[in-house]
Amino acid sequence: MDWGILAKNKMNIEKNYNGKELTIKVDNQIDTVTAPDFENEIIDEMGKFDSLNLDFENLEYISSAGLRVLISTQKKLQPEGIPFNIINTPPVIKDIITVSGLDNVLNMQ
Secondary structure: OOHHHHHHOOEEEEEEEEOOEEEEEEEEEEOOOOHHHHHHHHHHHOOOOOEEEEEOOOEEEEOHHHHHHHHHHHHHHHHHOOOEEEEOOOHHHHHHHHHOOHHHOOOEO
16 A cells, blocks of 8 residues: 555645635645645745635545644735635534634634
């Protein structure tokens, strides 16, 4: 069994621009293995958008490593006044964000 391939199959990312608004849809899970790839996908788009939405409709799990990426992204975008929203957040992901105390920091819809 190739664990590298298995790990990469734990997260799927789809990017969609509507003008200068970027929506990144993330499926499956963001964990210690996939969080660096998730962060790199966001970093690769920096400077190309004036609004960022993360669509978590099909996200099943997010670890503390994934939460760190969310906070890091917000810290990069906030000084520039770029809106950052987490949309279509399933209850299980909302619970993880709430229990971590980040529901007052992150904009979830």
